[in-house]
Amino acid sequence: MYVCICNALKDRELADAANDARNVAEVFRRCGRRPQCGKCLPDVAQIIEDRRALDNPAPLAAE
Numbered sequence: 720m721y722v723c724i725c726n727a728l729k730d731r732e733l734a735d736a737a738n739d740a741r742n743v744a745e746v747f748r749r750c751g752r753r754p755q756c757g758k759c760l761p762d763v764a765q766i767i768e769d770r771r772a773l774d775n776p777a778p779l780a781a782e
């Protein structure tokens with residue numbers, strides 16, 4: 720699915736670039752692109768958060 724229409728970037732490509740990325744700018748840089756309209760930036764930020772959550776799962780609550 721396309722997330723960034725301006726740069727024709729799909730969710731999968733962004734998720735790969737988001738691995739250990741510090742911010743949205745770094746994700747775009749890794750993809751060799753620059754944000755243009757900015758409408759996708761919240762979605763890219765969410766992809767970074769999702770990657771972090773996968774890499775650092777929250778501990779299960781104690782019973």
Ligand code: FES
Binds near residue numbers: 722754759
């Ligand atoms: S949709 Fe990503 S910069 Fe426009």
